Amino acid sequence: MTCRKYIAPLVFCAQVASSFFDTALQMIVKERCANPDRDAEQKAITNFNMTFNMVLKFVPILPAILLAKVGDKGYRRAPIVVPLVGYFLSRGLLLLDILLEWPLQVLYAVPVIHGLCGGFASYWAGVMALVSVSSGEEERSVRIMRTELVYGIAGFIGSLSSGHLFNLYTVDLKQGAILSSFSALLYFLCLLYAAFFLRFDFSELGERQERRESVGIINHEARDRINIALLFVGGILYDIAVAGGMEMLAAYVLKDPLGWGATEVGYGNAAGSLLFITSFLGVKMFTRCSVRDESMVMIGMVSFAAGIYFMAFVTTTPMYFLGITFVMLQLSFKLASLVTTPIYTEIYQATLDTFPGFVFILSSTFTVLSMIPISVVGCRSARHDGYERIQGN
Structure with missing residues (x-):
């Protein structure tokens, strides 16, 4: 029996718990930073989010590397179980903060605990590793997409x-306590499941070692140094756009004229989750139509640029969901950036009085710039179409 038959319940349960936590944290921060001066409130929220997100991105780096090495030595559960311990403890801390009314600054310990246990980078890499090694080369991409x-x-x-x-x-439980309790409980169940019930079999691993000359997602032409450099440039620019724009969006929806409450925040996060569903359907459709990888990436970038630019002029909730529709179409990756967060935060705070939506125009601009190197790679790769390298004996 392989892990692919058992990994789905873990992924599902953990992501539901994560969704609960995200909404709870966003609303608790809004409540604790409440201020009659709306600009001061927005600055307090974005300052907290900036510090929180930077710690969240920086702390897991070394632990994730160490857990990856442990996983490579055969302990495949470690990169999944250890991060789940961090998830459970950090989500429990949010619950205690709500019940005991600790200062908001206590929540800075959440990304520290989460990161020291490897964080999402280790957890998701562990999940993908299990799915990969338990799948044949032909079916691996489909299993990952599923x-x-x-x-x-x-x-x-x-x-x-x-x-x-x-x-x-209730009278005894403060607002947000029930949601945080469910999040912690679900993560605890995930931890038990991963530690004691997750099954996998690596018996076929030795039979599926890939040859260096095998044709993969990136063919031998794309391994050219110039192409790799261009892909890095495009990826970094797109990362700046996505990480900065989406992080500021979390604060933007809480201010007037949107002024979202918990229900609307949940709906907004749900719309963002549709990204994975539309990406799956889009990749399946474009693959059948023999669309090139570079073209699919460009489609994703164009959709994100259009959606995030539209966000700059959003003044009502229906307009927001119209903009998020474009964002959900993106098929490319989203990575975090340590540099992007403080820069976007400073720009957002500096333009609060004049044009708070300026950060979204900036994000859209970076997305368009990131498309340039991807276009060059597509043109360079297209020149070699129809030619195949002859392998020597």
Whole structure:
């Protein structure tokens, strides 16, 4: 029996728990930073988010590398189980912060605990590693896409319900306590499942070692140094656009004229989760139409540029969801950036009084710039179409 038959429940449950946490954290930060001066409130929220996200990105680097090495030595559960311990403890800390009314600054410990246990980078890499080594070369990409599809569906369902659960409270339980409790509980169940019930078989691993000359996603022409450099440039520029724009969007929806509450925040996060579903369907469709990889990446970048540019002029909730429709069409990757967060935060705070949507125009501009090197790679690769390298004996 292979892990692919058992990994889906873990991915689904963990992502529902993550959706609960995201909404709870966003609303708790809004409540703790509440201020009659709306500009001061926005600055407090974005300053907290900036520090939180930078710690979240920086701390897991070394632990994730160490866990990857442990996983490579045969302990395949470690890169999954250890991060789940961090998830459970950090989500439990949010619950304690709500119940005991600790200062907001205590929540800075959440990304520290989460990161020291490897964070999302280690967890998701561990999941993908298990799916990969338990799949044949021909079916591997399909299995990976299916896993991401489960991830997206879980995020959509969890986010839709998260806002309603946040608003549930009793005399003894404060608002957000029930939602945070469910998040911690689900992560605890995921931890037990991964530690004691997750099954996988590596018996076929030795039979599926890939030859160096095999044709992969990037063929031998794309291994050219210039192409690699151009892909790095495009990836970095796109990373700046996505990481900065989406992080500021979390604060933007909380201010007037949108002024979202927990329910709307949950719906907004659910719309973002649809990205994985539309990506899965888009890749399947474009693959059948023999669309080149570079073209699919460009389609994703164009859709993100259009959607995030539209966000600059959003003044009502229906307009927001019209803009997020474009964002959901993107088929490319999203990575975090340590440099992007403080830069976008400073720009957003500096333009609060004049044009708070300027950061989204900036994000759209970087997306368009990132398309230039990708276009060059596509043109360079197209020149070699129809030619195949003859392998020597």
